[in-house]
Amino acid sequence: MSIKSNISELVRPNIRDLRPYASARDEFRGDAAVFLDANENPYPSPFNRYPDPLQLSLKERISAIKHVPPAQIFLGNGSDEAIDLIIRAFCEPGRDAILIPEPTYGMYSVCAGVNDVAVKRVLLTQTYDLDMSAMAQAIDDATKVIFLCSPNNPSGNLLNNDSIVKLLEEFKGLIVIDEAYIDFAHGTSFAMLLDKYPNLVVLQTFSKAWGLAGLRLGMCFASDFIICVLNKIKYPYNISSQTQQLVTKALENEEQKNQWVREILNERAKLTKALKALEAVSVVYPSDANFVLAKVNNAPEIYRDLMGMGTIVRDRSKVVLCEGCLRITVGTPDENALLIEQLKKLTKEIRTNTDKI
Numbered sequence: 001m002s003i004k005s006n007i008s009e010l011v012r013p014n015i016r017d018l019r020p021y022a023s024a025r026d027e028f029r030g031d032a033a034v035f036l037d038a039n040e041n042p043y044p045s046p047f048n049r050y051p052d053p054l055q056l057s058l059k060e061r062i063s064a065i066k067h068v069p070p071a072q073i074f075l076g077n078g079s080d081e082a083i084d085l086i087i088r089a090f091c092e093p094g095r096d097a098i099l100i101p102e103p104t105y106g107m108y109s110v111c112a113g114v115n116d117v118a119v120k121r122v123l124l125t126q127t128y129d130l131d132m133s134a135m136a137q138a139i140d141d142a143t144k145v146i147f148l149c150s151p152n153n154p155s156g157n158l159l160n161n162d163s164i165v166k167l168l169e170e171f172k173g174l175i176v177i178d179e180a181y182i183d184f185a186h187g188t189s190f191a192m193l194l195d196k197y198p199n200l201v202v203l204q205t206f207s208k209a210w211g212l213a214g215l216r217l218g219m220c221f222a223s224d225f226i227i228c229v230l231n232k233i234k235y236p237y238n239i240s241s242q243t244q245q246l247v248t249k250a251l252e253n254e255e256q257k258n259q260w261v262r263e264i265l266n267e268r269a270k271l272t273k274a275l276k277a278l279e280a281v282s283v284v285y286p287s288d289a290n291f292v293l294a295k296v297n298n299a300p301e302i303y304r305d306l307m308g309m310g311t312i313v314r315d316r317s318k319v320v321l322c323e324g325c326l327r328i329t330v331g332t333p334d335e336n337a338l339l340i341e342q343l344k345k346l347t348k349e350i351r352t353n354t355d356k357i
């Protein structure tokens with residue numbers, strides 16, 4: 001049995017047998033002048049026509065930058081759409097499961113929960129790496145998809161490369177590697193290994209390094225077969241014309257993104273150093289992303305007080321293996337300096353308070 005037929009056997013039977021929604025424009029090849037097929041308003045306005053359902057011209061541009069063929073690219077309304085569709089296509093509700101290492105990004109378990117798909121959780125190690133023997137123990141016949149976030153949110157580190165490769169080689173289901181923060185990392189993308197591993201799915205996004213979170217565009221790279229499955233079940237017009245146009249425009253200036261990344265990496269180093277110098281901060285974990293995880297005395301209190309001063313960070317202190325931690329996004333130089341100033345003020349106040357007791 002070829003590996004490819006294994007992957008097709010992973011697809012839920014109802015999805016495999018589904019005939020997708022087809023529009024007249026799907027059946028048409030060539031240059032039409034008159035469009036009387038889709039009940040659009042015929043009077044010209046920038047958006048009177050439905051967008052290209054498969055975003056072909058945008059995929060060509062993305063392909064040129066990412067070195068992945070257009071037929072191996074799925075575009076979603078954020079990478080969150082791809083996460084949801086992967087679970088819906090491959091996991092039978094009430095029967096199948098996904099496996100996630102913890103702590104990690106929250107959407108995998110939310111999407112699984114919405115779809116009545118069980119979530120198996122395996123703790124990362126103390127250094128936030130994959131615990132391979134615990135993973136192996138947790139995997140069973142119901143486990144269809146493993147989600148790996150690398151660099152991991154909220155810990156910030158890249159997961160061990162050899163461990164991921166081992167899973168790709170040995171696990172029979174899909175391995176989804178969420179690379180939302182890959183632009184900030186010293187590692188390379190697993191998208192380069194798509195030809196080698198038919199069970200590999202790589203997620204990236206325009207929401208972080210590219211500065212386009214408001215447009216909602218996520219990328220999913222996988223085999224032609226997996227991309228076809230996702231295309232079959234997505235909403236026909238999931239990416240608006242405006243998003244397709246604006247992202248196409250942004251892609252013309254990759255240097256802008258690279259410049260932002262350089263500045264953010266520079267600021268990440270400065271912020272890490274400044275945080276470490278604070279008495280109230282005991283650990284700043286090494287980061288391959290555009291945020292840092294910091295262990296802080298009285299984290300929930302600091303979180304609340306920062307909010308009172310108009311600065312919002314993420315309180316992760318109740319998250320497993322993140323006890324006492326805040327997750328702090330790297331901001332502009334001014335924002336980072338202000339944060340440090342506010343933290344100095346707060347931690348001095350907290351110290352004075354404890355002195356009084």
Ligand SMILES: *Cc1c(COP(=O)(O)O)cnc(C)c1O
Binds near residue numbers: 205206
């Ligand atoms: C921010 C983030 C995303 C991005 O989601 P979009 O829907 O593309 O905005 C995906 N995965 C992780 C781990 C993230 O932190």
